[in-house]
Amino acid sequence: MKKAIFISILCIKSIMSFGQSTTFYSKYVELYKGKRAVISKEYEDYYSNSSIKLKLISEIIKPLKLKKNMDTLLRINALDLKGDTLIFDDAQPIQTVNEYTKQSNYKLLLKSLKSGKRYILDYDPEISFYFPFTIIDKLSIPNGYFCNEISQRKDKFTGKIITETPTGEKIAFVKMSDSGEISYYLRLLSYSSSLSSYLKTGVIVLLQDGSKVEFKDCNIEILEKSHSGIYTYLAMQKLDQETLKKLSKGKIEAYRMFVDDSTINDFEAVKAISLLNCLTN
Structure with missing residues (x-):
């Protein structure tokens, strides 16, 4: 319970502190391959002033001669690598799998372009x-890279065919087919520590091109309240068709639900x- 509360609080801080400059590809670890990276300014600003001192990176030290091979x-x-590429x-x-939670974590290999030193990053795809x-x-990203994440089901009461992108993400889309008539919906999630007393x-929705x-x-509904007191809207x-076409071409930068703002990083967009x-295809 304490761990869940701690993570939820840090998640809110990360939304405010990190912005778009920190890149995070979640479980899609293969997208990091061959990519150059520098320490994020947002990460530096947050953890430089934090009592939390994470040591999730290991430098690989080659053994001395005549020592064990x-x-x-x-x-x-990670802040020790500031200024390096x-x-x-x-x-x-x-890949490693936690025997209790069955969650996959990873060890990602990196190399300094300045010194040639090698490193291992302990990578949690969920945090x-x-x-x-x-x-x-x-x-x-290759064409169709995410298409296998789309699910389809049939409503046993209405007979409607519902096809949707992952619903646990901040931005999702839903396609409903009813007797040959097709409709599309945008689904947005937002998180807040406060609860509004009125509807x-x-x-x-703000796009990256400024439109x-x-x-x-x-209407904005309240879905649930977490153990740490965070509300999901x-x-x-x-x-x-006009809006559908616009959203299929323009990357979302942020959206406002009533007065609560949510920022989308470039990967999410x-x-x-x-x-x-x-x-739609």
């Missing part, structure tokens, strides 16, 4: 605020567009 590892703080190895990441890097190379309406999409009458809006195109 095995590398030794020296734990370091590193590159992720092209090798397949080393973005532990990740210290900004990826400085452009993200390239919330109104959603504004906006506004849904003034969109849901907005779901039917999309016309790219993934949302990719999933929408999977859904």
